[in-house]
Every structure is written in C-alpha cells, then in structure tokens.
Amino acid sequence: MALSAEAIATLKTVSTATLTTVLLKKGLRNVWIRGAVPLKPGQPCIVGPAFTLRFVPAREDLATPASWASPISTRAAIEAMPEGCVAVVDAMGVTDAGIFGDILCARMQKRGVAALVTDGVIRDLAGVLDTNLPVWCRGVAAPPSVAGLTFVAWQQPIGCGGVAVFPDDIIVVDQDG
Template sequence: MTSAPLSAETIKNFMYASTATVSMQMLKRGFRNTAVSGVRPLNPKATRMVGPAYTLRYVPGREDLDKPPSPNDPPHAQNKAIEETPEGHVLVIGTEGNLRSGTLGDILALRLKVRGVAGVLSDGGMRDTPVIGNFDFPVYCVAAAAPPSMNHLHPVEVQTPVGICGVAVYPGDVIVADGDGAIVVPRHLADEVARDSFEQERLEKFVAIRVGQGKPIKGTYPPNDETKKLYQDWIKAGEPAGG
C-alpha cells in the first residue's frame, strides 16, 4: 500500500479509457471483482475520476457516542479524512451499505474540492445532493439521505481496507470512475493497466469507425491482421476522425 501520487502519464491514460475498458484489462489479469456497481455520480457532467484511494470507515452508530457536533468536540476519523486526504486522491467511504444517513454534506464536499481531492466514492448515502450535484467535482454514492451521519453512523478509522458494494478497497488502490461506475485497480498494477487500457480504447475507437462505415464484425472486432495493419496506418496518419 502506498500514498505515492500517480504519474501524469498514468492519469492521462486512465482518463482516456472508459471503465468498461479498464474492467476488461483487469479481467485479462484474472481480476473479476473490481467493479463497484450501484454507485452513481451526483453530477452527470462531473463523472471522470482517477486517483489513489484514501479510505474512511464507518460502523453503525450508537447513541452514547454519536451526538450533534459542537465546536469543542475532539477530532475524529471523519475530520481527519476531510483535512488529510491528499491532493489528487479519492476519498473512499465504507459504511457497510448504510443508506439511512448521509456520509457527507455539501460543506464537507466543498472542502474536499477546494483542497484538490480528486473526488469521493461512497457505498452509502449523501446529504445535500441537489447542491453537490452542481459542483464540478465527482461525488459517487448509492442514494440521497437527508439525516446527518451521526444519526446512524460512527467514523472509526482512516487508511484501513474497506468494502465498497462488495469490492475490497485498500489504501493506495487506484479508483477509476465514469458514468458506468467505478473500477478498483491495485496500485502495483496501475501503470500497466492504464497503459494497456489506453491502447485498447484507441483501438476500439478505430474499430468503431470501421463498423460505422459498414464493415462486418468478423475480422474487425476483434481485429484480424488486416484490420491491425489499417489501425497502425490510422495512428501514423494522426488518427483522423473519418478513419
């Protein structure tokens, strides 16, 4: 596990590729349980999200521990996550699927945004979704929930493995998200998966052009030697939109 930032090249490659493509690259490496299903972006115009995971784990709340906040409260794990998630990282919030309370609201989400955090991924609910939905900031969750987190949740720790919709996320794993959801990539595989995802996405862009021109699937997708040769010629020509 590492908190080292991703290279600009790896981020660029992941941002170019869809999560569908990244999931295929993970499958080629034997990973079948990497797709976080059921989460959706609050702002459909702010969906692309790439960054290492910084994790926050909640457990079910208890009345003697979870009360309305006051200025004199000692710091807890949520405070730590809001102020210490590194720039360019994704705050990943595990709640055991609790949808009765929001894990964050608009003010905390705004704080993450202005600090340069790459986005938020939660398997729980989110408060103030109409406001967050206007942010140019990727926030993924399962549902809207008006009650504050302390209604039903207790923040216990940061930077520990969490389960998000049945998928394990370890601190430092790379989160790649778009409108289809999110994919979790182990950090030690991130550079090669990003590189191969870029290449697959570019090839499929060319294939889609060919199919749109009326070419049959056989020999085009997956590409045969002739199509691969045409693909290399297309790259050398500067990847023209018309193929």
C-alpha cells in the same frame, strides 16, 4: 508507488467497462464498486489514489453531534486528504443517513480532492452539486451520518460496495461507476 502523469492520462481515456474486462482477464474479478453511480450526468472521468474512510453501524454513545469535533472525525480525515486523492467511503450500503453534505464536500473541493466515491448516500443535494465535487454514490438522504453510522477510521483497508479498497489503490471512475 504513484502513477506517472502519462499513466493517469492514459487511464482517463479507458472506460471502466473496458478496465473491468482487462482486469478480469488478469484474474481480478471483484473490482467494480457496487452502488456507486454518478451523482449527476456528465461528470468527468477521474483517476487518483484512494483515501479510505470507514463507518460502522451507529452506536448511540459514539454517534453524536459532539463526535464531529473528535480527533477521529470525518472533519479530521478531510484535513488529512492529499490533493488529487479520491475519497472512498465504506458506508456499508446504508441509505438512510448521508455520510457527507455540502459543508464537508465544499471543504474536500477546496483541499483539491478529486472525487468522492461511496456505497452510501450524501445529503444536502443542492449544496453538494454547487461545490462541483464529482460524487459517485447510492443516492441522497436528509438525515446526517450520526443517525445511522459511526465514523471510526481513515487510511485503513475498507470494503466499499463489495470491493476491498486499500489506501492508495488507484481508483478510476466514470459514467459507468
């Protein structure tokens, strides 16, 4: 069920610190994605439905530059992302291979993706910042994802930063994560 514009506007006024406390009081303890911090200070609060992506450890026969053109690729997943979604990417906390760089972030921005949230890292920092796509991540690394990860699926349940995220879960991100 999609949130109303009023509900989204209300959520944008509530900090994630407050939301985690409210959810804790309702019995939901594990709701804060660990390691996903704002890429740059001052990013706006973003609220939107999760569009999930999942990586697994690299397998050399699958994680190749040729895989970028596969029907199961990050590029294909980005083309399936609806406007206003929050891309939530399970990168298993890997910090030595960037899941997305400036080209893919620019494409997400052009498609109207609201934000990128991952427990992994991005690459091409200057270019990603130039896209103005709000990003929450663990940091930056120069090598591409295929150096340490294999992309396997989108719009399936994932584990990101120790939290179970299902497609269309409502994601709220701010300066606290």
